[in-house]
Amino acid sequence: MIPPRVGYEIEPGLIEEAVVLIRRSTPQHAFWKERALIYETPDPEERDRLFIQLHARENEVLQLTAPLLQAILEQPFIVSRVKVCRVLRAKTFRDEGAELFVATNDSQTSSAVLVRLRPSTVVNPELQLTLLRHEMQHIADMLDPNFKYDPTPDVLDLEPARTRLVLDRYRTLWDTTIDGRLLRRSHAAPQARALREGQFHAAFGGLKERCAAEFERWFLEERPTHPEMLRFASDPVAATSETGQRSESSGICPLCRCPSTVTRMPPGERGALVAQEARRDFPHWTPADGLCPQCFELYAARPLSRAALETLPRASRASTGV
Numbered sequence: 637m638i639p640p641r642v643g644y645e646i647e648p649g650l651i652e653e654a655v656v657l658i659r660r661s662t663p664q665h666a667f668w669k670e671r672a673l674i675y676e677t678p679d680p681e682e683r684d685r686l687f688i689q690l691h692a693r694e695n696e697v698l699q700l701t702a703p704l705l706q707a708i709l710e711q712p713f714i715v716s717r718v719k720v721c722r723v724l725r726a727k728t729f730r731d732e733g734a735e736l737f738v739a740t741n742d743s744q745t746s747s748a749v750l751v752r753l754r755p756s757t758v759v760n761p762e763l764q765l766t767l768l769r770h771e772m773q774h775i776a777d778m779l780d781p782n783f784k785y786d787p788t789p790d791v792l793d794l795e796p797a798r799t800r801l802v803l804d805r806y807r808t809l810w811d812t813t814i815d816g817r818l819l820r821r822s823h824a825a826p827q828a829r830a831l832r833e834g835q836f837h838a839a840f841g842g843l844k845e846r847c848a849a850e851f852e853r854w855f856l857e858e859r860p861t862h863p864e865m866l867r868f869a870s871d872p873v874a875a876t877s878e879t880g881q882r883s884e885s886s887g888i889c890p891l892c893r894c895p896s897t898v899t900r901m902p903p904g905e906r907g908a909l910v911a912q913e914a915r916r917d918f919p920h921w922t923p924a925d926g927l928c929p930q931c932f933e934l935y936a937a938r939p940l941s942r943a944a945l946e947t948l949p950r951a952s953r954a955s956t957g958v
Contacts, residue, residue, distance in 0.1 A: 642708060643720035646701065648688045650725040653755035655694040667694060700758050703765035704751065707772045710823075713779040714772060718747045726752035734771035736778050749775055769823045773814045777860075785862045797934065798892050798917075805869035808832075808839040809854060813865070816855035829855065840872050842888045850876060889928035891918055898926040910935045 659667045670690060677683040695701060701723070708714050708721065726732045735750045751771070757764050778785040812832045818824035836851045843850055850872070854860070868875045873888050889898055891914060901907045901923040911923045913935040921927075 642715060642718050644705075644723075645720065646695075646723040647725050648691065650723065650753065650755060650758065651695050651700065652687065652691045653725070654700050654758040655691045655698065657755055657759050658698055658700075659694070699761075703761050704768055707765060707768035710769065711772050711776040713776045714749065717779050718749050718775075721749045721751060723751045723753060726754045726757075729754060729757075732757060732767060734768070734775055736775050747779065766825060769818055770811075770814055773818060774810070777810075777814075777862075782859065783862055789862075789866055801892055802866075802869050805839045805872070806866055808835050809865045809869055810860070812836055812851065812854050813857050813860040817858060842893075843872055843876060846876050889931055890921060890925045891927050891931045898928055899932075900924070900926050906936060909939065913938045 655667070659665050667690070671687075674683060674686045674690065677686060704721075704723065708718075731752050732754060733752060737748045737750060739746050739748075751768070753764065753767075757767065777783045812835070815824050815828040815832050819826075819828055832855065833851055836854070837847055840847055840850065854868075871893060873893075901911055907923070910932055914921055914927065914931070
């Protein structure tokens with residue numbers, strides 16, 4: 637049953653491909669005869685309308701979208717706050733997922749969810765339900781006022797490499813808390829814990845001996861919040877220390893916060909140039925704090941990159957953000 641407060645729209649082409657995939661195993665099914673007759677309809681618009689009706693009826697019989705409706709109904713915040721759910725065809729498995737769109741008009745807020753699925757996922761109820769339960773928990777978190785979601789956090793103003801790092805860590809952390817909650821409800825596959833643990837250790841390996849305990853803490857977190865996760869993703873070493881201060885021996889670069897060998901600035905003109913460039917992005921950083929080899933090379937190359945941009949048309953320069 638479709639949730640009464642959530643409108644439901646699905647791309648006809650997605651349903652058509654899914655139905656055809658299912659019916660291929662039964663070539664004598666009446667579906668194929670009816671489909672062949674529709675091809676004889678001379679009017680293109682009428683032919684398209686009949687195809688849509690046919691595949692919609694088959695969808696009702698096969699219950700191909702039942703997992704989506706189940707995943708929606710399991711999330712009260714979605715049922716009560718989302719007006720419409722649109723389902724489109726995903727080109728690859730990397731494109732599959734769900735997005736939340738919020739619009740405010742005349743002091744009224746309306747929310748919509750966009751879901752992208754491949755036909756091969758639609759015809760696999762177990763796979764579809766597992767994927768959508770995870771995605772709908774993301775949406776439910778964003779709709780929950782206690783989660784305090786902010787789509788434009790300050791981290792977006794950081795140096796691009798640092799921003800990507802923090803957002804990747806944040807995504808890993810959020811996925812960890814989601815699968816932890818789903819697993820406790822028996823809504824995730826048993827191997828979900830091992831998968832998230834491996835991703836967590838890859839993202840937060842700089843915590844060293846504290847990494848396992850921090851994974852356990854976040855995996856068992858029942859009510860995570862956006863600010864807490866963003867703070868941890870931005871500086872996990874400081875977030876897990878008792879004093880909240882960074883340790884020089886942590887093996888974490890003070891600029892990109894990547895686990896690495898942190899070295900002092902070399903003497904000479906090149907070291908001074910790198911320090912000058914680094915302080916443009918990180919005013920509170922000092923050469924005594926040191927930095928990782930990757931950041932050193934990045935800032936050493938910055939003047940050359942800037943000089944090269946001067947040879948480009950102004951419109952191209954403006955689009956680089958450098």
